[in-house]
Amino acid sequence: MAVIPVAIAGAPYDVRIETGVLRNAGHHCRPFIRKNHVAVVTDSNVAAAWRDTVTDSFAAEGITSHWLVLPAGEATKSWAYLAQVVDFLLAQEVERRDNVVALGGGVIGDLTGFAASMVKRGCGFIQLPTTLLAQVDSSVGGKTAINTPLGKNLVGAFHQPSLVLADPLALDTLPLRDTRAGYAEVIKYGLIDDAPFFAWCEENGAKVLAGDATAREIAIARSVAAKARIVAADEKETAGVRALLNLGHTFGHALEAETGYSDRLLHGEGVALGMVLAARFSVRQGLMHGQDAERIAAHIGSVGLPASLAALGLDCDGRKLADHMLHDKKMDAGTLPFLLLRGIGQTFLAKDVNLTDIAAFLDEELARS
Ligand code: GLY
Numbered sequence: 091m092a093v094i095p096v097a098i099a100g101a102p103y104d105v106r107i108e109t110g111v112l113r114n115a116g117h118h119c120r121p122f123i124r125k126n127h128v129a130v131v132t133d134s135n136v137a138a139a140w141r142d143t144v145t146d147s148f149a150a151e152g153i154t155s156h157w158l159v160l161p162a163g164e165a166t167k168s169w170a171y172l173a174q175v176v177d178f179l180l181a182q183e184v185e186r187r188d189n190v191v192a193l194g195g196g197v198i199g200d201l202t203g204f205a206a207s208m209v210k211r212g213c214g215f216i217q218l219p220t221t222l223l224a225q226v227d228s229s230v231g232g233k234t235a236i237n238t239p240l241g242k243n244l245v246g247a248f249h250q251p252s253l254v255l256a257d258p259l260a261l262d263t264l265p266l267r268d269t270r271a272g273y274a275e276v277i278k279y280g281l282i283d284d285a286p287f288f289a290w291c292e293e294n295g296a297k298v299l300a301g302d303a304t305a306r307e308i309a310i311a312r313s314v315a316a317k318a319r320i321v322a323a324d325e326k327e328t329a330g331v332r333a334l335l336n337l338g339h340t341f342g343h344a345l346e347a348e349t350g351y352s353d354r355l356l357h358g359e360g361v362a363l364g365m366v367l368a369a370r371f372s373v374r375q376g377l378m379h380g381q382d383a384e385r386i387a388a389h390i391g392s393v394g395l396p397a398s399l400a401a402l403g404l405d406c407d408g409r410k411l412a413d414h415m416l417h418d419k420k421m422d423a424g425t426l427p428f429l430l431l432r433g434i435g436q437t438f439l440a441k442d443v444n445l446t447d448i449a450a451f452l453d454e455e456l457a458r459s
Pocket of ligand 1: 227228230231233332335336
């Protein structure tokens with residue numbers, strides 16, 4: 091069990107990581123719920139697995155839970171469902187000082203958090219993340235958003251939760267592929283600035299994916315501690331610190347765009363391959379030793395995440411992939427900041443990366459055997 095404080099100025103909160111914590115969700119949420127009822131938003135898959143457990147835990151604290159169960163899947167992160175969540179919260183007569191509950195993965199957390207940011211000009215919300223990706227990344231740090239036809243996460247707000255409860259047991263009811271994709275974000279924290287944690291991942295990554303409870307708690311706690319430190323230093327991504335969390339994401343988003351944001355490549359899989367590409371491009375730029383990049387690729391490949399661009403079988407060239415990056419929401423006055431590496435645990439923000447070099451590099455990677 092670990093409790094990680096997130097020291098955001100004016101909006102601090104705790105992230106509690108504990109195997110079985112969903113069974114006690116009511117107890118931990120009780121100090122944040124002023125009334126004898128609470129609004130909970132979830133999706134149909136999570137409801138099937140966890141609704142009864144969470145309902146009972148609130149009931150044990152004298153709290154009746156009122157549920158909105160939405161369709162599972164990325165398509166729910168839309169204007170239409172945002173309106174539905176807002177209308178539900180208003181119908182529940184949620185007030186500004188109330189906390190509503192988001193039980194689910196990144197879609198439910200982002201959607202409910204965004205709705206909470208606008209109901210009565212902002213009410214509180216509690217995150218109960220049920221995927222590894224949500225537990226180590228999206229439930230912490232206050233980024234909330236929906237997708238639009240022009241791209242993912244293009245409309246949103248910074249709105250910090252009041253509490254996060256992460257239960258590794260929730261991962262047991264998910265497909266391994268989803269947990270593996272979330273594990274890419276765990277590796278990311280090692281690569282950003284914690285080489286010993288990357289070495290821990292090399293030793294223990296297989297255990298995390300196999301369901302070892304201790305390994306899961308450690309992986310989540312160390313990831314959350316890293317994220318907490320980064321977002322406390324740069325909540326709104328204006329100081330060049332939070333941007334480090336985007337390691338692998340620029341390449342990854344281009345790959346997701348090229349594969350149509352489909353099951354062909356999950357977000358975390360795109361990030362995993364994106365980190366391999368960022369490392370290899372760093373080698374090409376003379377920034378990092380090739381053996382470090384190959385160590386990264388080896389670990390990513392060893393847990394079953396994609397480590398080879400050629401193996402994706404894309405029908406495109408490097409220029410087309412680089413062109414997807416022009417639509418990246420991190421574009422800033424015509425330049426695209428890139429996260430590159432000087433070594434494992436030494437990620438930095440490079441502002442002078444040329445997309446022509448990126449395209450040439452991607453052509454080499456597409457042809458690599
Ligand atoms: N997922 C990146 C961030 O929270 O900044």
